[in-house]
Amino acid sequence: MNSAEDRRNIGAGYRNGRGGAATGSVNKDCSPHPSLSDSLEGEIRAFLTDEDELHTYDDLTKVNPVTPTTVLKCLQARYRVKVFYTHAGCTLVALNPFQPIPHLYSLDVMKQYHCAPQPQEFKPHIFIVAEEAYRNVQGQLQPVNQSLVVSGESGAGKTWTSRCLMKYYATVAASSSVVKSQDTVEKIERRVLDSNPIMEAFGNACTLRNNNSSRFGKYIQLQLDRCQLLVGASVQTYLLEKTRVADQPTNERNFHVFYQMMKGATDEQRKEWKMPLGQHFVWLPKAEKTIEEDCFLDTVEALDHLGINEERQRQIFRILAGLLQLGNVYFSPPMNESQPCDVEEHSKVFLQRAAELLCVPAEELQQCFRVRTLQAGKQSVLKPCSQADCGMRRDCLAKVIYAQLFEWLVTFINNSICADKSTWCNFIGVLDVYGFECFHINNLEQLCINYANEKLQQHFVAHYLRAQQEEYVSEGLQWSFVKYQDNQSCLDLIEGSPVSVFSLLNEASRLNRASDANTFRARLEKELRENINISWDKFSMVPHFTVAHYAGKVDYHIEGMVEKNKDPVPPELISLLEKSENSLLHQIFSEKETDNVTSKGLSKVTVVSKFKNSLESLMKILHTTTPHYTRCIKPNPDCKPLTFKKEEVIMQLEACGIVETIHISAAGFPIRIPFRSFIQRYRLIAKHSRLKSQSHFSDLEADSSDIHQQQVEQVLEVVSPSLCVDCEKRSLWVHCGKTKVFLTQSMLDLLEDQRKKILSQCAFTIQCCWLRYQRRIRHARWNSATLIQAVVRSWLVRRQVHRWHRAATVIQNTWRRWRDLLKSLAEAELDDAEDFAEEEVLALNPAISEVGSVQLSTIQEPVTVRGWPMGLALASAPSITVSLTATGFQKMMSLMASLNLPARRGEYKAETNQYTQGIASIRAQPKGSVKLHFRRSPLLYADRKPELKTDVTGFNEILLEKTE
Numbered sequence: 001m002n003s004a005e006d007r008r009n010i011g012a013g014y015r016n017g018r019g020g021a022a023t024g025s026v027n028k029d030c031s032p033h034p035s036l037s038d039s040l041e042g043e044i045r046a047f048l049t050d051e052d053e054l055h056t057y058d059d060l061t062k063v064n065p066v067t068p069t070t071v072l073k074c075l076q077a078r079y080r081v082k083v084f085y086t087h088a089g090c091t092l093v094a095l096n097p098f099q100p101i102p103h104l105y106s107l108d109v110m111k112q113y114h115c116a117p118q119p120q121e122f123k124p125h126i127f128i129v130a131e132e133a134y135r136n137v138q139g140q141l142q143p144v145n146q147s148l149v150v151s152g153e154s155g156a157g158k159t160w161t162s163r164c165l166m167k168y169y170a171t172v173a174a175s176s177s178v179v180k181s182q183d184t185v186e187k188i189e190r191r192v193l194d195s196n197p198i199m200e201a202f203g204n205a206c207t208l209r210n211n212n213s214s215r216f217g218k219y220i221q222l223q224l225d226r227c228q229l230l231v232g233a234s235v236q237t238y239l240l241e242k243t244r245v246a247d248q249p250t251n252e253r254n255f256h257v258f259y260q261m262m263k264g265a266t267d268e269q270r271k272e273w274k275m276p277l278g279q280h281f282v283w284l285p286k287a288e289k290t291i292e293e294d295c296f297l298d299t300v301e302a303l304d305h306l307g308i309n310e311e312r313q314r315q316i317f318r319i320l321a322g323l324l325q326l327g328n329v330y331f332s333p334p335m336n337e338s339q340p341c342d343v344e345e346h347s348k349v350f351l352q353r354a355a356e357l358l359c360v361p362a363e364e365l366q367q368c369f370r371v372r373t374l375q376a377g378k379q380s381v382l383k384p385c386s387q388a389d390c391g392m393r394r395d396c397l398a399k400v401i402y403a404q405l406f407e408w409l410v411t412f413i414n415n416s417i418c419a420d421k422s423t424w425c426n427f428i429g430v431l432d433v434y435g436f437e438c439f440h441i442n443n444l445e446q447l448c449i450n451y452a453n454e455k456l457q458q459h460f461v462a463h464y465l466r467a468q469q470e471e472y473v474s475e476g477l478q479w480s481f482v483k484y485q486d487n488q489s490c491l492d493l494i495e496g497s498p499v500s501v502f503s504l505l506n507e508a509s510r511l512n513r514a515s516d517a518n519t520f521r522a523r524l525e526k527e528l529r530e531n532i533n534i535s536w537d538k539f540s541m542v543p544h545f546t547v548a549h550y551a552g553k554v555d556y557h558i559e560g561m562v563e564k565n566k567d568p569v570p571p572e573l574i575s576l577l578e579k580s581e582n583s584l585l586h587q588i589f590s591e592k593e594t595d596n597v598t599s600k601g602l603s604k605v606t607v608v609s610k611f612k613n614s615l616e617s618l619m620k621i622l623h624t625t626t627p628h629y630t631r632c633i634k635p636n637p638d639c640k641p642l643t644f645k646k647e648e649v650i651m652q653l654e655a656c657g658i659v660e661t662i663h664i665s666a667a668g669f670p671i672r673i674p675f676r677s678f679i680q681r682y683r684l685i686a687k688h689s690r691l692k693s694q695s696h697f698s699d700l701e702a703d704s705s706d707i708h709q710q711q712v713e714q715v716l717e718v719v720s721p722s723l724c725v726d727c728e729k730r731s732l733w734v735h736c737g738k739t740k741v742f743l744t745q746s747m748l749d750l751l752e753d754q755r756k757k758i759l760s761q762c763a764f765t766i767q768c769c770w771l772r773y774q775r776r777i778r779h780a781r782w783n784s785a786t787l788i789q790a791v792v793r794s795w796l797v798r799r800q801v802h803r804w805h806r807a808a809t810v811i812q813n814t815w816r817r818w819r820d821l822l823k824s825l826a827e828a829e830l831d832d833a834e835d836f837a838e839e840e841v842l843a844l845n846p847a848i849s850e851v852g853s854v855q856l857s858t859i860q861e862p863v864t865v866r867g868w869p870m871g872l873a874l875a876s877a878p879s880i881t882v883s884l885t886a887t888g889f890q891k892m893m894s895l896m897a898s899l900n901l902p903a904r905r906g907e908y909k910a911e912t913n914q915y916t917q918g919i920a921s922i923r924a925q926p927k928g929s930v931k932l933h934f935r936r937s938p939l940l941y942a943d944r945k946p947e948l949k950t951d952v953t954g955f956n957e958i959l960l961e962k963t964e
């Protein structure tokens with residue numbers, strides 16, 4: 001056994017009592033020397049845990065022993081070295097650094113986690129959780145839909161984490177879109193991300209615990225299509241803290257959007273909103289404090305991106321400005337009880353401005369605040385309101401307007417980003433709810449918030465702890481149970497039936513009379529005395545009740561609780577708003593009857609009923625999804641960077657049940673797979689190996705558990721043969737129950753690795769076959785293409801040659817005709833010249849004339865030839881006297897002279913025939929190009945210029961030039 005294992009086993013013994021105490025304190029009662037026992041405890045702890053190495057533990061289940069102290073130390077050590085994420089079994093613990101860590105959330109890091117074959121092997125990160133959920137959707141493992149539950153107390157980093165998750169999905173779910181229109185995806189992801197600044201501006205506020213505290217809960221569903229691309233989203237919000245509009249806790253601020261308007265408005269907007277520079281608004285405390293969320297332009301930009309047009313934005317901001325003016329309206333008590341209160345003199349201007357901004361008549365607005373309309377049968381009776389009532393009605397107006405405006409915005413966002421149901425098939429939900437709250441004074445809001453946390457805790461417990469343990473029993477597995485805190489009795493106290501805090505609250509709210517805190521307290525005590533989770537401080541003068549939540553005890557003040565639960569809205573106010581000329585306000589209040597406000601102004605549903613219903617529908621969704629828990633921890637209450645306060649952290653760790661989770665995750669088999677699913681997923685491992693070894697895998701499609709078990713064994717045998725031999729080792733890795741296989745994470749990794757290897761081998765084989773097939777097809781196509789090309793080319797060439805041939809024939813024929821014509825012309829001329837020479841000879845020599853003809857070959861004397869045709873003839877004749885007497889140059893010169901040709905150098909070229917017996921040709925040297933002009937001709941190539949090397953040579957050429 002290696003030392004690490006040694007330590008772990010000793011740790012287990014230590015935890016189980018052999019070492020003394022799981023809490024880290026050795027049994028002091030048995031030790032006579034406290035100092036000795038302390039040192040022993042320290043020694044054991046040092047032996048178990050190498051404190052220098054604590055920061056290297058990525059998973060809190062690996063610390064030894066698993067106690068709150070060691071877990072705390074490990075987290076502290078990691079925080080010191082700026083490691084903010086740590087696994088705690090199935091949960092991720094996120095410590096808030098309270099300072100930007102840019103490289104931790106960069107695009108590269110996202111890609112790294114997204115592309116990693118095994119992201120779990122990387123350092124713990126929120127992206128691992130995100131990627132796991134994403135891969136679950138890709139793998140279509142049941143339940144396919146995923147929920148990422150982010151919890152923690154105010155300021156722990158829930159909103160930050162949710163934003164990171166959304167950015168991650170917006171990036172990875174969009175980046176994989178290579179085929180789909182990039183535009184659509186970008187548009188959606190941009191819109192989804194843009195919904196954040198809007199909801200934060202309208203729903204977040206600066207509190208004592210967090211500068212950007214969400215004053216509402218939200219569940220965002222990111223909708224994914226078949227290819228796991230982000231195609232839309234929807235937002236569900238819970239319990240907006242609308243009281244903040246009219247009543248801000250000491251040293252806290254109103255919602256961000258009001259400060260953004262005040263600080264970021266242009267002069268023109270100030271004028272429109274009647275918000276002059278330096279104007280004091282009662283409902284805007286701590287306006288001098290500037291935080292980074294005070295950026296008006298960001299909100300406007302996000303509104304633009306989301307498609308809220310300028311006119312709508314103007315209406316929204318005018319409404320908000322109107323609410324601010326309302327806050328400055330005060331009432332003075334009337335002189336006479338029967339008279340209504342008066343608006344204080346200096347407030348009148350604010351009332352007037354508020355009426356103008358809300359686009360309602362100022363007179364009617366004032367009347368609504370001061371006079372109540374009572375319905376007595378069919379008669380309406382007007383009753384003046386007290387000064388306090390006037391203030392309440394004013395606040396009520398502001399709250400109802402703000403809440404409805406927020407709801408309208410959420411609906412608009414949903415309409416803008418929600419995809420059509422047919423386009424998405426799976427979703428990943430991100431739940432960001434307010435953490436457990438325990439203040440000095442707690443009221444209905446805290447009761448609701450803590451109730452929601454109880455519900456989530458129960459879901460967590462049910463999912464990981466109870467389910468795991470109960471399943472072990474039903475599957476016949478030996479398991480030493482860890483005690484866990486079941487909060488069902490607390491939930492029964494709050495929401496159970498027939499009597500619970502909620503049911504009694506609703507009962508009191510339905511009574512048509514003013515509630516009395518003491519009476520309600522007495523009723524609670526009478527009805528719920530039996531429940532161990534509720535108690536009362538007998539000595540307290542303030543009517544209250546104390547609830548023992550899973551995270552600690554919380555005192556709730558009863559005063560005003562019933563009234564808050566009723567949340568009544570005077571009908572006069574609703575009728576007034578319906579008449580508003582601000583079309584948005586008019587639309588909000590007249591188009592639909594909202595859940596809690598009817599046109600008669602009565603509450604149909606109480607606050608707790610509405611909250612309970614929405615929470616129940618959320619829980620339904622959570623139960624049908626695979627949950628992933630992230631626990632955000634706030635390391636110090638002052639939001640100081642890199643400051644770790646142990647007391648603060650330990651309280652949070654205990655409140656969220658981290659230690660229990662770690663115990664179970666460390667020792668148990670967190671993965672349970674039904675036999676059938678296991679076989680379906682991993683049978684290929686066994687099959688593949690049997691194929692190799694040519695043996696048989698019992699691939700029977702049977703429902704019998706025995707056959708399934710047999711098949712499971714075959715798979716396990718292949719994955720790790722040693723496990724099947726060594727039973728002890730096997731029991732640490734895997735267990736076969738009655739219907740399910742129980743696995744450790746390592747065993748699952750092993751199986752998945754093997755499966756992946758086989759799948760990639762198969763994929764490789766398929767790829768090879770496919771490539772081969774493609775190559776064959778390509779080759780065949782290539783050959784066919786070559787053949788076709790060859791045939792076409794030869795056809796083209798043949799056609800071309802045929803055309804040339806026809807053209808040449810035409811040219812030849814034409815040329816021949818033309819040559820013959822010239823020849824005949826030349827002959828005709830020669831005939832004429834011969835006649836003339838004959839006459840001359842006859843004149844000189846009568847003897848000849850007598851004979852009638854001269855035989856040139858018989859002439860003894862040289863004769864002077866004057867006419868050129870005759871001279872030419874003589875010069876050409878090999879046997880005549882001229883040629884005998886004159887040779888070479890002389891002969892040529894005489895010839896030229898006989899032809900009357902100028903004897904300038906180079907103008908003519910004379911050639912003798914091959915036997916040098918006579919002149920063969922006389923050619924004029926080319927003087928320039930010969931231009932032939934053709935008319936358009938239907939003949940192909942008729943417009944072609946003959947090459948310089950022409951058939952027209954010699955004497956014909958001379959003639960040609962001449963004719964030109």
Ligand SMILES: Nc1ncnc2c1ncn2[C@@H]1O[C@H](COP(=O)(O)OP(=O)(O)OP(=O)(O)O)[C@@H](O)[C@H]1O
Pocket residue numbers: 096097098099100101152153154155156157158159160161210211212213214215433434435632
């Ligand atoms: N991972 C982080 N890196 C850097 N700063 C962080 C991180 N997480 C949280 N913070 C800082 O802590 C502040 C509080 O975080 P956040 O608003 O997310 O808390 P919360 O749990 O949502 O609180 P609330 O419940 O009040 O809304 C943030 O404004 C931010 O400055």
